[in-house]
Amino acid sequence: MSGTDIVLERETANDESALIVAIHILSGSAVEADALIFDIENSKATQELRAPTAGVVVHDLQVGDVVKFGIPLARIMPSNDHDDPDHVVHALPVAGSPLRDSPIGENAQIRFEDSGAKVTAIDKGAAVPARFSKAATALIHEMKLSPEQFETGFVTTRDVLVIGSGGRAVLPFAEVQSATRRKGAQASASTKTLRPPGGVAVTGRKRAEINALGEGAGATHLSVLGTTLGAISMRRPKGDFLQDRITDLVIYEAARLMRKYPNLNAHYRDGEIFRYEAVHAGMAIDRGGNLVVYGIEHADRLDFQDLGIGMSDAVARYMNDELSAWEMSRATFTVTDLSGGVLDYVLPLVPRGQSCILGITRTEPANFRLFAGFDHRVTEGFEVSAFLNELAGRVRSFSEREDALPDAGLCCGICDRSLAEATVKGRDKGMLKIVDFRGRESLCCASCWNGW
Amino acid sequence: MAVSLIEAISDRPATDGGLISTARIAAQHGFDAALRFIEEPKNRAEVECALRIRVVENALYDLFGRGKLHGTIHTCIGQEFSGAILGKYLRQHDYVTSNHRCHGHFIGATGNWRGLVDELLGNQHGVCAGIGSSQHLWADNFMSNGQQGGLLPVAAGIALDRKTRVEGGVVISFIGEGTLGEGIVYETLNLDALWDLPHVIVCENNFYSQSTAQAFSVAGTIAERAAGFGVASASANTWDLPAFDRTLKTAIDRARSDRQPTFLVLTTYRLNPHSKGDDQRDRKEVEWFAARDPAKLAIDSFAHFAAKSREFEEEVADYVALAADKPLLSPTHYFPDQRPRFEARAPSVWTAVDSLPGSDLRHVQQLNIHYRDHLETDPNAYFIGEDIADPYGGAFKVAKGLSTAFPTRVRTTPISEAAIVGIGIGLATCGHRSFVEIMFGDFITYAFDQIINNASKFFHMYNRRVDCPIVIRAAMGGRRGYGPTHSQSLERFLIGIDNCCTLSLNSLASPDLQLKRGLALPGPVVLLENKIDYAAKTYVAPCGVTVDVDDAAIPTLRVRFSNATPTVTLIAYGGMARFIADRLIDIFEASDVVFDLIVPISLSPLNLAPIIESVSATGQLVTIEEGPAFGSVGAEIVAQLQERDIGFRARRVGGKEAPIPSPPHLETAALPSIQDICDALIALGKADA
Numbered sequence A: 001m002s003g004t005d006i007v008l009e010r011e012t013a014n015d016e017s018a019l020i021v022a023i024h025i026l027s028g029s030a031v032e033a034d035a036l037i038f039d040i041e042n043s044k045a046t047q048e049l050r051a052p053t054a055g056v057v058v059h060d061l062q063v064g065d066v067v068k069f070g071i072p073l074a075r076i077m078p079s080n081d082h083d084d085p086d087h088v089v090h091a092l093p094v095a096g097s098p099l100r101d102s103p104i105g106e107n108a109q110i111r112f113e114d115s116g117a118k119v120t121a122i123d124k125g126a127a128v129p130a131r132f133s134k135a136a137t138a139l140i141h142e143m144k145l146s147p148e149q150f151e152t153g154f155v156t157t158r159d160v161l162v163i164g165s166g167g168r169a170v171l172p173f174a175e176v177q178s179a180t181r182r183k184g185a186q187a188s189a190s191t192k193t194l195r196p197p198g199g200v201a202v203t204g205r206k207r208a209e210i211n212a213l214g215e216g217a218g219a220t221h222l223s224v225l226g227t228t229l230g231a232i233s234m235r236r237p238k239g240d241f242l243q244d245r246i247t248d249l250v251i252y253e254a255a256r257l258m259r260k261y262p263n264l265n266a267h268y269r270d271g272e273i274f275r276y277e278a279v280h281a282g283m284a285i286d287r288g289g290n291l292v293v294y295g296i297e298h299a300d301r302l303d304f305q306d307l308g309i310g311m312s313d314a315v316a317r318y319m320n321d322e323l324s325a326w327e328m329s330r331a332t333f334t335v336t337d338l339s340g341g342v343l344d345y346v347l348p349l350v351p352r353g354q355s356c357i358l359g360i361t362r363t364e365p366a367n368f369r370l371f372a373g374f375d376h377r378v379t380e381g382f383e384v385s386a387f388l389n390e391l392a393g394r395v396r397s398f399s400e401r402e403d404a405l406p407d408a409g410l411c412c413g414i415c416d417r418s419l420a421e422a423t424v425k426g427r428d429k430g431m432l433k434i435v436d437f438r439g440r441e442s443l444c445c446a447s448c449w450n451g452w
Numbered sequence B: 001m002a003v004s005l006i007e008a009i010s011d012r013p014a015t016d017g018g019l020i021s022t023a024r025i026a027a028q029h030g031f032d033a034a035l036r037f038i039e040e041p042k043n044r045a046e047v048e049c050a051l052r053i054r055v056v057e058n059a060l061y062d063l064f065g066r067g068k069l070h071g072t073i074h075t076c077i078g079q080e081f082s083g084a085i086l087g088k089y090l091r092q093h094d095y096v097t098s099n100h101r102c103h104g105h106f107i108g109a110t111g112n113w114r115g116l117v118d119e120l121l122g123n124q125h126g127v128c129a130g131i132g133s134s135q136h137l138w139a140d141n142f143m144s145n146g147q148q149g150g151l152l153p154v155a156a157g158i159a160l161d162r163k164t165r166v167e168g169g170v171v172i173s174f175i176g177e178g179t180l181g182e183g184i185v186y187e188t189l190n191l192d193a194l195w196d197l198p199h200v201i202v203c204e205n206n207f208y209s210q211s212t213a214q215a216f217s218v219a220g221t222i223a224e225r226a227a228g229f230g231v232a233s234a235s236a237n238t239w240d241l242p243a244f245d246r247t248l249k250t251a252i253d254r255a256r257s258d259r260q261p262t263f264l265v266l267t268t269y270r271l272n273p274h275s276k277g278d279d280q281r282d283r284k285e286v287e288w289f290a291a292r293d294p295a296k297l298a299i300d301s302f303a304h305f306a307a308k309s310r311e312f313e314e315e316v317a318d319y320v321a322l323a324a325d326k327p328l329l330s331p332t333h334y335f336p337d338q339r340p341r342f343e344a345r346a347p348s349v350w351t352a353v354d355s356l357p358g359s360d361l362r363h364v365q366q367l368n369i370h371y372r373d374h375l376e377t378d379p380n381a382y383f384i385g386e387d388i389a390d391p392y393g394g395a396f397k398v399a400k401g402l403s404t405a406f407p408t409r410v411r412t413t414p415i416s417e418a419a420i421v422g423i424g425i426g427l428a429t430c431g432h433r434s435f436v437e438i439m440f441g442d443f444i445t446y447a448f449d450q451i452i453n454n455a456s457k458f459f460h461m462y463n464r465r466v467d468c469p470i471v472i473r474a475a476m477g478g479r480r481g482y483g484p485t486h487s488q489s490l491e492r493f494l495i496g497i498d499n500c501c502t503l504s505l506n507s508l509a510s511p512d513l514q515l516k517r518g519l520a521l522p523g524p525v526v527l528l529e530n531k532i533d534y535a536a537k538t539y540v541a542p543c544g545v546t547v548d549v550d551d552a553a554i555p556t557l558r559v560r561f562s563n564a565t566p567t568v569t570l571i572a573y574g575g576m577a578r579f580i581a582d583r584l585i586d587i588f589e590a591s592d593v594v595f596d597l598i599v600p601i602s603l604s605p606l607n608l609a610p611i612i613e614s615v616s617a618t619g620q621l622v623t624i625e626e627g628p629a630f631g632s633v634g635a636e637i638v639a640q641l642q643e644r645d646i647g648f649r650a651r652r653v654g655g656k657e658a659p660i661p662s663p664p665h666l667e668t669a670a671l672p673s674i675q676d677i678c679d680a681l682i683a684l685g686k687a688d689a
């Protein structure tokens, strides 16, 4: 995890410090070896500081800062390996905090203590130990992070989420702004952004498309496609909280499809597309006016039963107002189920940090529709349409309509009975779909499932 | 039903003699004396002045009747000699204040009947460019205003100025007998007597106030009211003109040489309706007095006066005919006020407060030094208030030592919030920046008429020629257990006053830093100090937190977490700002929110720039104040930001809508708590999800 420090060498005997006159590479950016990072000026000359190795440069400097000789003023972290983002992420300063031994920007100052009697000198540049909100402390614990990762500043759950999600989960708060402001400087001039690594710059064609979209009437990047699922019936235990819903089916299948359609498990920011490593399915919950999106962690790896349990658990905890900020912001795509009432159409809005949201409606008691709202800057209608059709097919496969039974060609993977045979009229049983640990799918009739 | 003196009196036999006889006997007996005055050649100027007033009033009344005057007028027909003889005794530095029935006084004091006619016709040649019309006149050394009695303490303030000037000068104020129902009359008489002010109050007793006969509005004896304060009273009438002349001279002389006030009751009778078409008096009664009208007597008995009167009529008619071509005041000239304009300013430049000179003293001592410095550097400044004299030094000791250092300009006053603010206004119009202390901010309510109808209006109403640099200081705020009438924060009633700045100090920085140029404003300022701040020393920010100040004329403070990005903007002022600043870390820890705390010092006008700067970055706003949120500073901020189309969401936290109770558990519940603030922050966060 350690990186290579960039230390300012003393050039003249007279100077204790030098002035940063230009910053060519923002903190958080990847650099090639020997790339020019800073221009620095001492009483004699201007000096260039270059990257000693390739990697990600991390610093907390602004033009106009005074830096001391012999002290590291930036660090090059090993270049990010996509499979193991933790490397870089954990070394990133939090909430704009400077590295602990970073240079001193302003002179020490004198303050009066409350008693009025004691005069202490506080070195402004010296890092103030990090302070945590109660919720942040709890979240650090929950996410199995360590408080040491936060060196200085006032840490809220927002900061924890940015670090905890590997700096690339693009949560609403991923914009980490340095709040260190120099005396008298204008606020806007002294903020900067730490960019989470791992983004893919959009192609020229896409950029042109984005620009065109941004200039159109209504200027939106949101688009929506829909399809009819038809009647889906599920066998549910009595009193199941999903009763006649298909939320879990959609989440289950969509989460798996995300591996095939990574653009829908991604987000767009500043000309780059960030694709999430993990698939955390968002389940929109709103019972009583407070809409939250609960992120089901690694939904693509859960079996059907665990998914259901996880969902009902989340709803219960939502009711008790127990969901943590992390749980409510980690989703990488979202499913919103509006099939509680009769609706023809929904235009689901893509949450921040995501590129796709699925909406479920129904027009008759057992006749569902599926809609996908998506960010046109990341994906496009062609891709989403393929995704949606595949998803619809998968969801439908759980329960074909009766009139479709004859040509279904679906058989129980154990006893080989056809769906038509397995369906007992009036008892509405159908077949279950089974996914094994390799992700292979097969069907199972009710009798085999129940062990008869 | 016609109401008349005769009827009113017959209802109340006990007062019969007191009223009917004064009016009728004065007219009956004085009429011969009127003739003597009129025929005396040395009085010719006064008689002609009375005729001039009569002619102008008739012309105005006629124009009014024909719908040529916008608004209303109150003519003084029948009472002209009151103003006419006044002119004879006025000297250069004397000052006259008057009421709604002021035309005669104005012509008598200034001779400028043309300016009056233009004023009523509403054109720019009017004495006040037509702005205020009939009841709101101003000229050098003359002022009238439309609220009954409201100018009396202002006149007393001007009298205080005249008393302390080498050139001297006296002030003569006119009120009607109906105005004796106003408490401000007695607060002023009390102060006139206590401070030996050269102030002559002429009470024109025409036996009616609007439609109400005196028997229904004035109890007891008028003259004895003044006597109760030890103010000399005198009486005269507008028939026995030689006696009125002598009495007025005596009163003005007493003010001029003995520096003593006089209360002169001038019996008179108005022959026209109160305004127009609103006369319910018995016609016979009016006719009886019309037959004993001294102005008519002059015209009827003396050919040269009859000729003068005709000449005046032609002159006035010719002048009125010219009015159509005169320019009208432009709205762009009229509306700008004297308050600082923050709008045009560039983005705020922030400086850390701890890099500026500070002080280790308690806030109250710092204020004391601030005002002491002001009194020292500005030899014209006055500082008055209840109980402020040494050794007591004011309820909160802000004035400690000041009365010893500046005995003539620092004065302790009776409990008369309205009158002392009025006196401050009078002093201010004479170029003295005056500080008036309202012991508990709650009692600024007594002074509302003075602030709203005098201080705030003079500048516009008198066509930008009158500055009123008064600073009304008041101690606001709760958390001391003082209960319902000593704990309030009334900012929301103050911020809506035109042309008046409402400033709210806090203890996050020194008063010197907060007030900079705040006290050098040309217009009125309500300066709110806070009771819990008094005892505090200047705030010392916890580690990792900075307090910055911007560079506006009246600055805004900002408390900010370093090394963290604020996601919500909090706005608080006065004692509430310190309350929050002292609990910054608690709020952060409990709410999980990093915020900016923006602390405006000027609540009205608001400097939106630093607020916009913060809210544009955070998109979320919580305003917090001790007074209820309904119609509050917070409400105004939210509304103004809304109009700038900055996308943001807001919550207002305010005190409960009930009197502030004294027991600690109830008082705490009545005022915003840390919990309330955290709840608002969390609610905003939830709505964001």
Ligand SMILES: Cc1ncc(C[n+]2csc(CCOP(=O)(O)OP(=O)(O)O)c2C)c(N)n1
Pocket (backbone or CB within 6 Å): B100, B101, B146, B147, B148, B175, B176, B177, B178, B179, B180, B204, B206, B208, B209, B210, B274
């Ligand atoms: C504070 C206030 N209340 C009410 C009025 C409305 N008003 C105007 S003149 C008037 C009567 C005044 O009577 P008086 O003082 O006797 O004067 P007069 O009209 O007889 O000259 C009233 C009630 C007012 N101008 N100011």
Ligand SMILES: [Mg+2]
Pocket (backbone or CB within 6 Å): B176, B177, B178, B204, B205, B206, B207, B208, B209, B210
């Ligand atoms: Mg009257």
